[in-house]
Amino acid sequence: MLVEGYVSTDGPYTGLTKDQLLECAYCPLWVRVRCLLLVAYWTSWLVMLAGAITLVVVTPKCLTPEPLQWWQLSPAYQVYPLSYQDGSHPPDGFGDILGIESRLDYIKDLGVGAIWLSPIYKSPMKDFGYDIQDFRDIAPVFGTMDDFHSLSRAMKERGIKLVLDFVPNHSSNLHEWFQKSVKREAPYTDYYVWTDAKGFEPEGTPIPPNNWRSVFGGSAWEWNQERHQFYLHQFLKEQPDLNYRNPWVLQEMKNVLQFWLDQGVDGFRMDAVAHLLEDEELRDEPVKDEDSIDEYSQLDHKYTFNLPKVLDILREFRILLDKNSENGTKIMITEVYMPVEKLMAYYGNKSHPIAHFPFNFELISVSQENISAQSIYSTIMTWMDNLPKGAWPNWVSGNHDNSRMATRFGNELVDAINMIMLLLPGTPVTYNGEEMGMEDTDVSWEQTKDTVGINAGPMKYKLFSRDPERTPMQWNAGMNAGFSTANQTWLPVNPNYKTLNVQSQLNAKWSHIKVYKLLAKARKTEAIMNGELAIRVLEDCVLVYTRVKKGFPGYMVVVNFAVDTVIVDLTKLDHVPNESFIYVFSTTYAHSFTAKKRISNSEVMMPGQGGMVLTFVPEFPEETIPL
Incomplete structure (x- = not known):
């Protein structure tokens, strides 16, 4: 066969030699073909690259959300220790720390991730642990520090976090600080808010320095004859207000927080924080509604409530908690009753955070008025619309200071309110017993006044109760609803415990508790x-x-x-x-x-x-x- 430029030889065809291939490769025709193919390849590659970049730029981003913290994942559960479970041997009719520990499996099974424990500090029990005699010790009625450590370990084993109540506004008048302050012993002289009398009545009665009123009625000033001055108490006279204008007081309370953090506490709910500071000039508060039956509501508390520098004090507390958060966030929750738009300041901001969240009591407030779909809608939207960017919501349907949810909303709506609360964005907080629809108990003043006494040091005090929602937890249909086998409980058990109790609801085909558990499970989605x-x-x-x-x-x-x-x-x-x-x-x-x-x-x-x-x-x- 004759190929142009080449001469055929006899024998089989053996292909082109290397030199012949190179000569063909540089043929003008094949050079042009290779160039065109190379241009086509890189052009298509560049088009695909441009398309990929365009897709990345114009396609809506699907941002991966930051992992949620422990305090955002599961419901929090308020335990009122006096009423949860009597674990004493022999039983004494009062709930205690060992009793709480004995019920942790139930709490875990509910789907709860954190327990908020109401005060357990050493106290004469005049106000159930809110008049604290020693911020670093446990009230004997609740147990010992060893009992506390046992509870803490048991909670950690179950993956349950512990949030402790913290009462920074005041102490007991039996606290060592106050006793030394009365005597003007340094450095405690100005640990509390002291001031001279405005004058004296003709018979010698000292006149308070201004018109400030206690939250519980009457003057907010109490005369101390030994020191010959008035001291401020925005709550009971047995609860003198600490003086946060004294830097030593702030440091003392930060030391208290550090003490409990070292004991394994995961955070604090801070009580009545809006009362921490008062007007230095002690000016009279303006009259707001002189016809109000409630003395405290008669005044506009512009000089004793929510002063701007309160947030500076709370910021100091938050900084301390953040410094201790290497092994998990130490949470700070604040309790403040005020309009939503003002309450949002307690979140702080991104550069200066304060509370992880201030308690949202709006579902409690609305249930004391006209309950309707529209009122609940407005309550939810008011909170969400005022929420600062990036802030975390929360929802509280009941607590130890308000009638039980079933009493306010009606037993028929117990599950519905739990549905609303547990599946909204944010952290739901459930008061113990609300998961099964416990109701208020009729407690007469005589029953309350003459309840069992507690030995607290050398004196024996009588407890008093303000609220029917604090009666013992109803565990079963046995003696005292399974709360205690003592002959008398500190408050009477609700008579409906025979049918309304944990055991009966766990055994029932369908119950409030079973609804609650499914709702808690859905939160993980x-x-x-x-x-x-x-x-x-x-x-x-x-x-x-x-x-x-x-x-x-x-x-x-x-x-x-x-x-x-x-x-x-x-x-x-x-x-x-x-x-x-x-x-x-x-x-x-x-x-x-x-x-x-x-x-x-x-x-x-x-x-x-x-x-x-x-x-x-x-x-x-x-x-x-x-x-």
């Missing part, structure tokens, strides 16, 4: 932890909100506050499909629904006074990526 909140009122009486995060199952809380049955169309909310599955329903609906049942969202029949939680696959509009 991505939609509840990091999802968006959308909330509406339908048909004037049904509160509905969704928690949605793309790529994960959504949750929807639906509560009917009306007595009558209402039919609602849930597809009016964004991302809600035509069908959902029932996740959990209130005990009032036990005969109307079944778990995991598929329902049509466009026509949901909601019986009166109850609620349910639905799960669904959220629908999102198809997104178009700009070219």
Whole structure:
């Protein structure tokens, strides 16, 4: 075969030699072909690179949320120690630290991640541990420091955090600091707020320096004959106010915090912090409502409440807690009763944080007025709308100072309120017993006044109670509801304990406790932890909100506050499909629904006074990526 430029030889064809290949490679035709292919390759590569960069730039970002801290993950549980469980041997009718430890498995099983322990400090018990005689010791009625360490270890074994009540505003008048301050012993001379009498009545009675009133009524000033001066007490006269204008006092209280941090405490709930400072000039407070029956409410407390420098003191406490947070956040919660827009200042800001959150009592406040879907909606939105950017919400439905949730909202709505509270963004805080719908107990003044006494040092004090929501925890239908086998409990047990108790609810097919446990479990899902909140009122009486995060199952809380049955169309909310599955329903609906049942969202029949939680696959509009 003849190829141009080459001569065929006899024999089989053996291919081109190396020199022949090189000669062909440099042929102008093949050079042009190779150049065109190379240009085409790099052009397509650059186009794909540009496209990839464009996609990265224009595609909506899916930011990975920061991991939540322990105090954000699970419900917190307030334990009122005197009323939780008597663990004494022999039993004495009072709850104590060993009793709490004996019930930790129950608390863990609820899905609770942290216990807030009301005061257990050494105290004459005039106000249940809020008049503290020694900030570094345990009241004998609650046990010993060894008992506390045992409780702390047992909680850590179960992964439960311990938040201790801290009372920075005042001490007991039996505290060593006060006793030495009365005697003007250095450095305690000005540890409390002392001042001279304004004058004396003709018969020699000293006149208080101003018109300041105690929260519990009467003058906020008490005359001390030994020191021959008045001291300030914004609460009981047995609770003299500490003087935070004295830097030694601030350091003393920081030392107290450090002491308990060293004992293994994970944080503090700080009581009555808005009262920490008073006007240096001791000016009279303006009259706000002289016709008010409550003496304290008659005045505008501009000189004794929420002074600006209170936040500076709390900031000092927060700095100390942050310094101790190497092995886990040490949390700071503040208790302040004030309008929401003012309360937000207690969060501080990003560069100067104060509280991890101030308690949100709005659900308690609204339940003492007209309860409706609209009022609950407004309560939730007021908090969320005022929340500073990046701040963490919280929800409190009850505590030891307010009537029980079942008494305020009605037993029918217990589960519904827990649904609302536990699945909203933020940390829910549950007062012990609210998980099973405990109710207020009728406690007469005589029963309260003549309750069992406690030996506290050389004197024997009588307890007094302000509240029917502090009666013993109802564990079973046995003697004293399983709280104590003593002949008498410090407050009487509610007579309904025979049917309303933990054991009966755990054994029942459906109960408040079982609803609560499922709600706590749902909090661990991505939609509840990091999802968006959308909330509406339908048909004037049904509160509905969704928690949605793309790529994960959504949750929807639906509560009917009306007595009558209402039919609602849930597809009016964004991302809600035509069908959902029932996740959990209130005990009032036990005969109307079944778990995991598929329902049509466009026509949901909601019986009166109850609620349910639905799960669904959220629908999102198809997104178009700009070219």
